[in-house]
Each structure stands twice: as C-alpha cells, then as structure tokens.
Amino acid sequence: MQATVESNIVEVNNLRAYYITKAYGVARTVQAVDGISLAIKRGEVYGIAGESGCGKSTLMRVMLAAHQPPLTVVEGSVTYRFDDEEISALSLTPEELREIRWKQVSYVPQGSMHVLNPVRRIRDTFHDFISAHQFVSKQEALEMTRAYLAELGLPEKVLAAYPHQLSGGMRQRVTIALATILWPKLTFADEPTTALDVLVQRGVIQLLKEIQQEKKNTLVVVTHDMGVHANLADRIAVLYAGKLIEEADTRTIFKRPQHPYTQYLIQSLPKIEDKTERVSIPGRPPALDNPPSGCRFHPRCPYAMPICKKEAPPLIESERGHRVACFLVSEEQENVPERYREFAAG
C-alpha cells in the first residue's frame, strides 16, 4: 500500500469499531468504522473527510486509543511506529497510554473549551499540563510557555487571561499551542476550524501549517470541510458510512476524484467568483445500525448499477497512490453508464 513500512508513523489495519448498546432489552450495533485500512506517513498532513455521521471522529478516537464503551473495537489493529519502536496502540495499558499521550501522540479536540480549564488562567493551565509530563519548576514552565507562544506569534497577554476572556479563534490557537508544546510526533485535530468565522479559520489553518512545517510532525486533520483539506492536507481519505471510499494526494482528489461521493463533496464547495449554484448532495448518510446492502452509497449514487446494491466494492489501487472503492472504477468499463465515463474523463 505504501512505499515502505518505515515511512509510516501510524497504520490502521482492517479496523472495525462499533457502538454496541442495549437499552430496554434491545441490542443495537452501530457500525461506525467498518473495515478501514490506511497508513499515514511520517511528516505528512493527512486529511480525513466526509459528511457528519460518516465515522471520522470514531476513527480518530480509536487511532488515539481513546475509545471507551459503548465504542468497541471488534476487529483490527492500530500500530504506531516511533523511531525504531513499533507500538500496538490498542494493547497499551492505561499507564503506557499516559506515557505516550501528549508527548508522542496529542490531539486538538472539537471545541477548545473542553481542554482549557474555565477557572484557571492560561499560564496555570500550561503549567499544570507541562508539569504533569516533565519535571519542571513553575518558572521553567512559564518560560517554556512564553517562548512557545512567542514562536507561534501569540500575544503574551493571553497568559494572564481566563479562557472566556479570549475570542474563539484565540482560544483555538491556545489549544493548538497546548497540544503541541511537548513536541508530539503525531497530532490529531478534530474539526479544528468549525464554528470559527472564515477569516479566523484562515489564521488557525496557517498556525497548524506553520507548526507542522517547523516541527516536521505528522498532523491528522478530521473535518467535513473540504476547503480546509484543500488548504492543509497533503493526502485525503474520504469516509462514507464507516468505510474508506477514496484516498489520494490532495491534488488528485480535487482534480480527478473517481468516487461519485468525493465528486459531490467537491462540487458542494463554494468557489470564489463562481455564481453558479452549489450542488448539495441529495439525501443524507445512512444510519449505521442498519446500513444499506452492497455499496453503502448506492441509494444516493446517480450512477448506481445493479451490482452496487448486491456487493460491497473492494478498495482497489486505481493508479499509483490512488485508492477507490467503487464498481464504476473496478468493473468492466462497457458495463459502466456512459454518464459516469464522461464525468470520469473530466
């Protein structure tokens, strides 16, 4: 799948993670991540895309080994490769997890208020955080924080503020600083710009980009916003209903998407100075306690063929570095609707 295993920092192999619940005697299984395999390369920005409810956050949670019941890993593995060390993330004890969390693997959660203590000043939050992982004096933690905020171009005055005194954008920047101050090799960011206005979003994207370029860490960005992926990601994985349906470098995803779902995601992006109406995707992702048969996208696909209702398409490498799960690509082309062939030809 990838050039060399050594170039990967995290590998996900045939991962199935389901929400298994029982309420009033009725068992329910939500197949939120269903047979996903992928490999993220050292030093890249890897985007995970798809509409709300497609399994992005669930996948991220398991990749972080931060899943808890009712979310259950029923199959598969997540492997971190740090330097020469190979770590099976899903077999770590809570102590081992605490050892690598933030120092090696960190995350920027959805909504910065979750990590910033509302009754602590920012400098105290940084101190608590740093001293939980390193033996440092209060003064050393403060100096470290000051230097890092300056490096990131954040004003020193935020140190004395409480979280509610900062704007949403500044809070998000502070959260990103907190998640990266210990130089983790791998950082996950869940919808890092959602709920921020467009100008502020741009600043946050810029900050994530600068940190990644400076520290050469690996950044995994989870968002439904294809505009953010276009600006930030080196490669993109598109999820639909718990499955990985397309993966390629960002340019290829935008120039030559092969899956009709990816095409829809791109068409629904607003374009500067383009006044034509945006195409929104008809329908919505299915409930994952009873997903559609065959290809889970077939009820919404304008090109669906009889086989799509019966069989799940395999994920194939359609060209070097481009993976897609769609019978329109893997079937004999004479069986494929003319309209799709026209679309695929651009």
Ligand SMILES: Nc1ncnc2c1ncn2[C@@H]1O[C@H](COP(=O)(O)OP(=O)(O)OP(=O)(O)O)[C@@H](O)[C@H]1O
């Ligand atoms: N605690 C839970 N119990 C049962 N089902 C859940 C739970 N959390 C999420 N799900 C379901 O799992 C599926 C995947 O959800 P997930 O949050 O991973 O998607 P997502 O793509 O990250 O969307 P969003 O951006 O809205 O979080 C959805 O069908 C969702 O309804």
